[in-house]
Amino acid sequence: MMLKELFPFEYAESVFAIDYKKLYAKGYRGVIFDIDNTLVHHGEGSTPEVDELFKEIHAAGLKTLLLSNNEKSRVEMFIKNIDTLYICDADKPSPKGYLKAVKKLGLKKSQCVCVGDQIFTDILGANRAGLASILVKFIQMPDEMRIGVRRYAEYGLLWAWRRIPTLRHRIGDIYNEGAGNFWSRDILFCNISPFTYAISETKEKLKRYLHDFMGHDKFSVIRTKKKLKNLVSEHSNTLIKKGKGIDPVLQENKAVNIALACSKIDGMVIRPGEVFSFWRTVGSITEKKGYKSGRIIADNKLTPGLGGGLCNLGNTIHLLVLHSPLEVVEFHSHSDALAPDGDKRVPFSSGTSVCYNYIDYRFRNNTDQDVQLCLWCEDGKLRGELRSKKPFPYTYEIVEEDHHFSKEDGVFYRISKIYKVTKDKATGKVVDKVLVRDNHSEVMFDYDLIPKELIR
Template sequence: MRAVIVQEPRRRSALRMRLGTAFFCLRRRLRWHTGGLRFARLRPEAECPCLWAEHSTPLLRQLRGEEMALQRNKVTNLRLALSRLDGLTLAPGETLSFWRAVGKPTRRKGYVEGMLLRNGRVAAGIGGGLCQMTNLLYWMTLHTPLTVTERWRHGYDVFPDSGRTQPFGSGATCFYNYMDLMVRNDTEHTWRLTLRLTETHLEGEWRAGAPCDRRYEVYEKEHYIQGEYWGGFTRHNTLYRRTFDLEGTLLGDDFLIENHAIMMYDPMLPGNSPESLPAS
């Protein structure tokens, strides 16, 4: 009898999660079809010769055992997603939806188990690792006049800051399909997203039909770490962006986002203490 009492709430909880996921996925699909949005598409004829932003991130971190195998699988998942995103163009007024472009990652499409985070724990899941793509896309977009209309912050700070080149919280997580990354073109020019995989890195560019006429610096404020009553730590900051013309005149200094995350490592251990980074 005791076993039944313990398992029943778990069944109900799992059922609620499945029903909730189905509801939010359906609502997203309805938004795609009835929201009045015009979406990015391939236009080989569009000329976008002018580089505005570029970035690259390493494909592998030195982790242990099974986690390393999941990272290698991630490369397969990134390659499949890249094939749906590379070359997409944004005409004025159009929106790039990451999940609408990539589609649902399934075994049938060739996706494999990569590394996911579930409730702060590393787990295996089909399509795992695609947040590296949304992280890259989000960071590049912050260095253009394109408008981010939807972004979800990471709920966990996974790795210590060793080798970090961007401020904490400058990425974007994703989960099919209701945690999306969406970018709208509010400029008068057409933009093209270019992506590629090398042996060691995921690389991307935003190019446009007009020359780059400004420069951006993304930086953090109000960075602090807080000990929590349950014994762990949380990390917080806000990100801002300065915009300059090519002569160095400041055009704007704007708030971007606020971040809060549970730390999955001990910041009190030697070498783990996070440090604020200068503007990008």
């Protein structure tokens, strides 16, 4: 069945079918492209036709940027004959890469449009970032029989659009007057109803199960009450937060949720080569297990949700791991500007996102000895320790640079660069400095509480 038969409203058959001059006339000044199966078939280099297309787009007055989940070598191979900006390892559909792309283009979100071939990656990511988007037909080779589970899921979604007229009427095309995003936020498949949201969430969970089943990672499963001898790092934070707009009941519930999850993790030993998974250790979140409604972030808003507060626990684990030689293999971020800073700014005081089971936090023990996670609640605080059998030869610290706030399209963001600095324990000499987060976090608290001297 042809895609065009399933898609009952205007879309671009390919990147060559888009009228870029009309985009410019509508006020757009930047085009953010996916690469694989959007511009060329997966893994292929650019073609003379694509090279010429970019020249025509630039001649129309539009800037371009490639936003890809691929590594740097793949992107650089593609742009040998193309003069364009790019961002690799974008982690789509996370909105972070899209917002970074807008900033790199030097434009406003309203001036940028994203072009991609995947609804659940390219279009969803653009939607989350508040950007306009154009879906194009993915490039399939004539002899290519398999198209993948995700493609069939997208076909199913487009089939539903054809058969639900009330949904079709709510879709705006960015070429038309007065329209918003091509894939409007309020009619994204997962947001149509609780039922369609459940379908989307189940799909992501099944993908995670399949990925782990087919993968080669060995996960940590052994816990012991006896603590390993050496303390590598430690961290604690107050469980119950108070202040303007903070619901005390949700805070109390958060403390209950964190205590339950801690009971599943405390004492976990991660052997050399093993991977720690937050969700494989904690398990599913249900009322039957005692979890309550706490504060979560949904659709860029703070709202009640079952198991709320576990991101706080995930963030504590992340801080312990960053102050060690362990390797973070999966990390998802949300805003770390959930509340005003205290007297002193603490980088990564929040900002780690977890959601059962497809938004996980994972790290690998790449050392030659066992390490142990110890987490518990005591005296109104969440306390965490990372321990090992013997000391490591280095110390680690988190350093934040160029910390400030900026207003973009009426919304304030916390902006900074956060580094992990490794020092030789014997000499104190810096042996490594790695950027761990290019911070661009939407401020979720009262703008009046932002320090005026930090606004740029």
